[in-house]
Every structure is written in C-alpha cells, then in structure tokens.
Amino acid sequence: MSRQKSATDQITIYYEGTSVRCDPDKSVLDNLLDQNLDVNHCCKNGSCLTCLLKTDSEVDEKSRVPLKATLSELGYFLSCQQIPSDGMVIKSAASDDCFRKAVVTSMIKKSGHVSQVFLKPYGEFLYKPGQFINIKGPKDTVRSYSIASIPSDNVLELHIKEHQYGIVSPWLCADDRIGREIEISGPNGECFYLPENQDQSMLMIGTGTGLAPLLGIVRDSYSQNHRGKIELYFGAVDDPGLYLADQLRVLEKKYDNLTVHFGILKNGPINDTALKNHPDLKEWRVFLCGDPDMVKKTKTKAYLAGAALANIYVDAFEQAEINP
Amino acid sequence: MSENLFDRIGGNAAVDAAVDIFYKKVLSDDSINRFFETTNMDAQREKQKKFLTFAFGGPNDYSGKDMRTAHAGLDGLNEAHFSAVAGHLEATLEELGVPAAEVSEAMAIAASTHDDVLGL
Incomplete structure (x- = not known):
C-alpha cells in the first residue's frame, strides 16, 4: 500500500466514523484525548487495561500482550500502548464484549476509609485470586480493583479505599449500593499463585489496599496445599491504614507457616524492613502489590537480592489523575 | 578461524549466564542505574540480552540506528556512563572465565557502538 504523507507528517485515523488527525509520535489514546474524544483510561502505561479499543488493523505486540487471547481475537488492543498508523479504523469497546453485570451483596466499613465490598457476578465467573477486575462507575469511568477472595467463597471480595475526590470509589462504597447491580469486566492480571514448587518460601509485600490481592493469594496458596513458608508484610501510612490487622492475625493463627508483619510509615518503609529481614531471596517467590x-x-x-525475575509477581496500583 | 566469537564463548547459554551478572552490576551502580529504571524489568533484561548477543558477535537484530534511537532520549548520557557500562561488561566476562583474547574481542565490538550510543 502506498501512502502519501502530508507536509506536517500527520496521519489520519478513523474513530467511530470520525476522522482524527494524529500526531504520529503520540499514542492512539493521547491523540483521541487531544481531540476531546471521551475514551476510558486510567494509568496510561499498559497496566490497568481500561483503555481497550477495537480495530481490524495491525497493531504492535505490546498493545496486545497483556490481553487475554479471547479479547485479542476480537480485535481489542491497548490504545495507550499503540502508535496510530495511517488509515486505522478504530471502534470503541463494545460494552457487552467486556462488561457483565454483578450485584453488590454486602459491605464492611473498615478503618482508614477502606471498605470490604462483596459482589456476586451473574453466571459463572472464573478467576485467580490476586487478579483484578474493572468496575464501571459514574460517567462510564472505569477503575481497577484486585480480588481478595478465593473461588470457594462464592462472592468476589474487593478492598476499596475511598478517595475524597475519587469518581468510582465513593460511589461504590455508598451504603445504598448494596443490593444494586454494577458492571464489571475481567478478570485480568498475572499476579497470582501457581501451584508448582509448593515448598518454595514466599515473600509478600503490600502497602495500603495492596493487601487485597495478597490476601487472595495467601488463601489460594493454602487451598492448593502450599507447604513453604509465607512471610507477609503489610504496610500503611498510619495505624488506621492497617485496616485488616485483626483478620490477618486470625489467619496467622490458622496457618502454621504464615507470619504476618505490620508496619507504619514512621517506622520506615515496610519494603525496607522486609528486605532487611530477608537479604537473600534466591529461590524465593516474591509478590509486591500496592x-x-x-x-x-x-x-x-x-x-x-537473588530472586529470579520469573519469580517476582507484581501488581502496581496506578492512580488515576484526580481533578479536585 | 572457523567459529565466531559468539560460538567460541558458548553461544546462547553464555549469554544467559552473562545477562544476569551484567544486569545486576548495572542496576547496583548508582552512577548509571537511573538510566535503567523502568517498570518493565523483564523487557529491560531482554534488551540487555540482545546487547550482549551483539557484543559477542552473535545473531542479533541490533543496528547502529537502533542504538542511536534507543539512547537518544536519555538525558545527560555521557562518556563516563559509557565507560561504566563497558567496565561492567568486561568484569562480567572475566567473572565467567572468558579468556582474555575473547574479552578484548567483545570489548572491541561494544566500543564500536560508542558514537551511536552517545549520539555523536
């Protein structure tokens, strides 16, 4: 295919039938946002998967790698990771391809403005504890939350920190949300327990609601008979931020090979404490969340410290830009 | 000489052994590790592997242009940083017991990237 570039080297893509002149050095997402087109997005670095769009054109591998094969197959790609190519035809993510309904069954308010929120998706919902789901909130704003439950719980448990100027978190944690339907998509993410090498020691470090995926992973690993020890480090800014301390102490009593360490910021970052206590991580499996x-x-x-990259699982909680 | 440097050093297996040592040296060096800060360490490690394959004269898809583009965005990259990375490469090869002649050969290949890396 021959194509002629304009003098300014601009290219044109087609989004939902509208032609959009693009800066070829910016991502598809940024180009659309520059034109004031409303596209869901959050982290802009390929982690949160909220900026999914659809195309039949060729896209780079990195715009598809984090996606499930089923979504790639449907033509989805990450618009924040993709540079536009001339003539690209792009459609917005069709809601019914990605989102499904779930009902909020209950909620427990914890300290530090954190709520444990329990959901029941309609129909079968397969996931690995530690993966995350995306929730569609007001104005079609989408945010990601990690799963703290295990499949036998029969409900999805999320830990939601209410952000003062947040869009989705105050909406989701409102008391009148209980009993109502919300839209969720996923699960996504690769931070979960694999039942291999079950005598392996595991180091887990979570800050804030980064505890949620770790709680899911700890419980999942025991349900799959993990035998190696687990050293769990839970850090927060202050004491109220250690919102699940009681439940963790109960869990620690229940499992012989689980040790839980708590830390608040004035005593130094929890990750520093953890690495000081475990200077040699050769052969360890490491989970880092938050x-x-x-x-x-x-x-x-x-x-x-010796951990192989393949043995390090991470879930970075990228924050959305907040406009107070 | 029938075999090239890459094969004489031990091919892919040697690269695998070297990349771990090399990447750790680079990440531990406070004078240069800011250039290697990334959220995607796995991708970064793959790049190191490609670089080492290149330095060993092995099959690679590196070109001078790639080298130039890849380093163009690195603010403040200078001679001292180049020498530091070269030093880590040399130390890595010595640690692995690569004979002196082969080390020099690899260092010469690495040195050939000098102008592209520094954008000269």
Whole structure:
C-alpha cells in the first residue's frame, strides 16, 4: 500500500466514523484525548487495561500482550500502548464484549476509609485470586480493583479505599449500593499463585489496599496445599491504614507457616524492613502489590537480592489523575 | 578461524549466564542505574540480552540506528556512563572465565557502538 504523507507528517485515523488527525509520535489514546474524544483510561502505561479499543488493523505486540487471547481475537488492543498508523479504523469497546453485570451483596466499613465490598457476578465467573477486575462507575469511568477472595467463597471480595475526590470509589462504597447491580469486566492480571514448587518460601509485600490481592493469594496458596513458608508484610501510612490487622492475625493463627508483619510509615518503609529481614531471596517467590513506586523499587531490590525475575509477581496500583 | 566469537564463548547459554551478572552490576551502580529504571524489568533484561548477543558477535537484530534511537532520549548520557557500562561488561566476562583474547574481542565490538550510543 502506498501512502502519501502530508507536509506536517500527520496521519489520519478513523474513530467511530470520525476522522482524527494524529500526531504520529503520540499514542492512539493521547491523540483521541487531544481531540476531546471521551475514551476510558486510567494509568496510561499498559497496566490497568481500561483503555481497550477495537480495530481490524495491525497493531504492535505490546498493545496486545497483556490481553487475554479471547479479547485479542476480537480485535481489542491497548490504545495507550499503540502508535496510530495511517488509515486505522478504530471502534470503541463494545460494552457487552467486556462488561457483565454483578450485584453488590454486602459491605464492611473498615478503618482508614477502606471498605470490604462483596459482589456476586451473574453466571459463572472464573478467576485467580490476586487478579483484578474493572468496575464501571459514574460517567462510564472505569477503575481497577484486585480480588481478595478465593473461588470457594462464592462472592468476589474487593478492598476499596475511598478517595475524597475519587469518581468510582465513593460511589461504590455508598451504603445504598448494596443490593444494586454494577458492571464489571475481567478478570485480568498475572499476579497470582501457581501451584508448582509448593515448598518454595514466599515473600509478600503490600502497602495500603495492596493487601487485597495478597490476601487472595495467601488463601489460594493454602487451598492448593502450599507447604513453604509465607512471610507477609503489610504496610500503611498510619495505624488506621492497617485496616485488616485483626483478620490477618486470625489467619496467622490458622496457618502454621504464615507470619504476618505490620508496619507504619514512621517506622520506615515496610519494603525496607522486609528486605532487611530477608537479604537473600534466591529461590524465593516474591509478590509486591500496592504503591507503584514501592513496587518498582522493591522489584529491583528483590532481583538484586537473588530472586529470579520469573519469580517476582507484581501488581502496581496506578492512580488515576484526580481533578479536585 | 572457523567459529565466531559468539560460538567460541558458548553461544546462547553464555549469554544467559552473562545477562544476569551484567544486569545486576548495572542496576547496583548508582552512577548509571537511573538510566535503567523502568517498570518493565523483564523487557529491560531482554534488551540487555540482545546487547550482549551483539557484543559477542552473535545473531542479533541490533543496528547502529537502533542504538542511536534507543539512547537518544536519555538525558545527560555521557562518556563516563559509557565507560561504566563497558567496565561492567568486561568484569562480567572475566567473572565467567572468558579468556582474555575473547574479552578484548567483545570489548572491541561494544566500543564500536560508542558514537551511536552517545549520539555523536
């Protein structure tokens, strides 16, 4: 195919039937947003999977790698990871392809503005504890939340931190949400327990509601008869932030090989404490969930402490831009 | 000489052994590790592997242009950083017991990227 570039080297794509002149150095997502087109997005780095769009054109591998084969097959790609190509025809994510209904069954308010929210999706919902789902909130805003439950619970448990200027979290944690339907998609993510090498020691570090996926992973690993020890480090800014301390202490009593460590910020970052206690992570499996900066730094440190990259599982909680 | 450097050093297996040592040296070096900070360490490690394959004269898809583009966005990259990375490469090969002649050969290939890496 021959194509002629304009003098300014701009290219044109077609989004929902509208032609959009694109800056070829920016992502499809940023180009659409620059034109004030309303596209769901959140982290813009390929983690949250909220910016899914659909095309029949060729896309780069990195725009598809994090997606499930079923979605790639349908033509979905991550618009934040894809550079536009001239003539690309793009459609918005058809709701019924990705989203399904679930009902909010109950909610428990915890300290530190965190709520445990329980959902029941309609129909069969297969997931691995530690994966995340996306929830569609007001104004079609989509946010990601990790799964703290295990399949035998028969409900999905999420830990939601209410953000003062948030769009989805205050809406989801409102008391009158109980009994009502919401739309969810997923599950996504690769931070979960694999039942192999079951005598392996596991180090888990979570900050804030980064505890949610870890709780799911701990319970899942025991339900699959993991025998190796688990050292779980749960850190928060202050005491109220350790919103699930009681439940963790109960869990610690229940499982002989589980040790839970708590830390608040004034005593130093929990990741530093953990790595000081476990300077040699050779042969360890490591899970890091929560603050993206903590996750990134600790991943490097865990690798330098001897953990193989393939043995390090991460779930970085990227924050959406908030406009108060 | 029938075999090229890549095969003489031990091919893919040697690269696999080297990349771990090399990447750790680079990440532990505070004078350069900011250039290697990334959320995707796995992808970064793959890049290191490609670079090492290149330095060993092995089959690779590296070109001077790639080298130039890949390093163009790195603010403040200079001679000292280039030497530091070269030093880690040399130390890695020595640690693995690669004979001196082969180390020099690999270092010469790495040195050939100098202008592209620094955008000269």
